[in-house]
Amino acid sequence: MAALATSLNHLQAYPDPGYDRLRQSLSEVHGLPMDWILPGNGAAELLTWIGRELAQLDTTYLVTPAFADYHRALSAFDGHVTPCPIDLAAGPPNLVAPIPVSPQTSACGLLLNNPHNPTGTLMPRDDLLPYLERFALVVVDEAFMDFLPPDQQQSVLDLVLDWPNLIVLRSLTKFYSLPGLRLGYAIGHPRYLHRWQRWRDPWPVNTLAEAAAIAALQDHTFQQQTWAWLPPSRQSLIAGLQALPGLIPLPGAANFLLVNTEMPGSQLQRALLQSHQILIRDCLSFPELGEGYVRLAVRLPDENDRLLTSLAQIL
Ligand SMILES: Cc1ncc(COP(=O)(O)O)c(C=O)c1O
Structure with a gap:
């Protein structure tokens, strides 16, 4: 800025x-x-x-x-x-x-x-x-x-x-x-x-x-901070998702996770948005993935917890 x-x-x-x-x-x-x-x-x-x-x-x-x-x-x-x-x-x-x-x-x-x-x-x-x-x-x-x-x-x-x-x-x-x-x-x-x-x-x-x-x-401080918080945050999000029924996260290396979902992806997206004001990425624009996957951003631990709690309520 x-x-x-x-x-x-x-x-x-x-x-x-x-x-x-x-x-x-x-x-x-x-x-x-x-x-x-x-x-x-x-x-x-x-x-x-x-x-x-x-x-x-x-x-x-x-x-x-x-x-x-x-x-x-x-x-x-x-x-x-x-x-x-x-x-x-x-x-x-x-x-x-x-x-x-x-x-x-x-x-x-x-x-x-x-x-x-x-x-x-x-x-x-x-x-x-x-x-x-x-x-x-x-x-x-x-x-x-x-x-x-x-x-x-x-x-x-x-x-x-x-x-x-x-x-x-x-x-x-x-x-x-x-x-x-x-x-x-x-x-x-x-x-x-x-x-x-x-x-x-x-x-x-x-x-x-x-x-x-x-x-x-x-901005080396920002770079170091990101490298410090992202990997553990991603790991605990993966663990949280694995514990939920009907979701299988793939082990991603970036700031997002591709997640296999039993509930159609667009239905899960709509439910999260309507009931919890959280917007996730459906995968309809990837013809190979369609309704079978969603892509989730890895965010800070408290935001990931909010996502996991909301997903648990829906699923
Ligand atoms: C794999 C990949 N490459 C490139 C881009 C484009 O990045 P930029 O905003 O620099 O055009 C994206 C954005 O979604 C992306 O996912």
Whole structure:
């Protein structure tokens, strides 16, 4: 808020189209050269250009269920999609998608998400290495990776300099609770980033978003606090959900949990909203999940307790 307030005076000028201050800040955070970083109007804006890039390949292998915006970005450019469905019935720890690795994929793209939305599954980074050898372009959306304490992250960011066919996507939306700010960034080989810069409008990130992002990235206290409260809070929410009839939570690594529900998801959502003023996410927008699942946010312990008590009353 302080960074936004001090930046109001700067609205009289256009933003720096190179976003040098922000890229410098991100370069220090990740220990990567500035040229390999491209900020965007949310990760969603960068997904548009990733979609255009992937659409030029034979097909894009997409782990499903998938964040709906991937379909939007690929279909905007008539990209061909080959779904790789996760076998949800197999249950944990087998929630991995059967992505083919063969010579036939050398002209194809791969778009995946780690930790994965909506399952919350965290893929070990080493499992991704074979794909880098076999796909023309591998995009790893790490929008939720920063929720993991640094020593538990499974990021592939450190591989970008060695793999010119790897793009990593990050967002400030989730970890910093800033969806309205619209700030995300792509990290990858400059030959991609320069091309996207030519495709898009010159100032996709506004002055206030740039200033707030720089301030957020330096807020180490907030980062440490989140890494301290989230894992135990998530663990006790999982335990509380396991104790309720008709609910089976999946072991997520992010700030949400995918929960298998016997009561249809939309019915459970409505009951919670009507009787307890709590809004949960139904999964109807994920065709593979439908009424069989809901997605719950992991919040602070007293809010999780309120959710558990309300669920117990309904179920
Ligand atoms: C997996 C995933 N990637 C990216 C995004 C988009 O983030 P942004 O707000 O930066 O566009 C979301 C938002 O829901 C998401 O779930």
